[in-house]
Amino acid sequence: MTNVVLAAQAAQGGGMSMILMFVAIFAIMYFFMIRPQQKRQKEIQKFQNELKEGTPVVTGGGIYGTVKKVDLVRNVVEVKIASDVVITVDKGSVFKDMANTPLQK
Numbered sequence: 001m002t003n004v005v006l007a008a009q010a011a012q013g014g015g016m017s018m019i020l021m022f023v024a025i026f027a028i029m030y031f032f033m034i035r036p037q038q039k040r041q042k043e044i045q046k047f048q049n050e051l052k053e054g055t056p057v058v059t060g061g062g063i064y065g066t067v068k069k070v071d072l073v074r075n076v077v078e079v080k081i082a083s084d085v086v087i088t089v090d091k092g093s094v095f096k097d098m099a100n101t102p103l104q105k
Contacts, residue, residue: 047096051077060093067094 051057055067057079065081075091 044095048091048094051091051094056097057094058097058099059087059089060095063087064097064099 051067051070053067053069056064057067057077058064059079063079063081065079065087067077068080068086069078070091071077076088077091077094078086078088079094080086
């Protein structure tokens with residue numbers, strides 16, 4: 001009889017520890033995965049909103065160049081990739097060119 005009572009008490013306590021474990025796992029995932037990704041996304045969005053002529057960029061396809069013109073109406077950017085070559089890309093596919101950006105201390 002006492003074994004049954006002990007087993008019932010252990011089963012009830014196990015449910016609470018299981019919930020606490022799921023909460024802890026979610027908290028760890030939030031602070032190590034979700035929150036940094038949201039922060040990085042905000043930085044990219046800020047960079048794209050502050051684009052101006054002469055900014056070194058890299059497109060989503062991996063093409064390096066400098067911004068020649070930003071068209072806010074059409075939400076596109078003209079990127080100069082060679083001496084007489086200018087391509088038009090969507091503003092959302094333009095990212096900071098880390099290779100040509102000076103390191104900030």
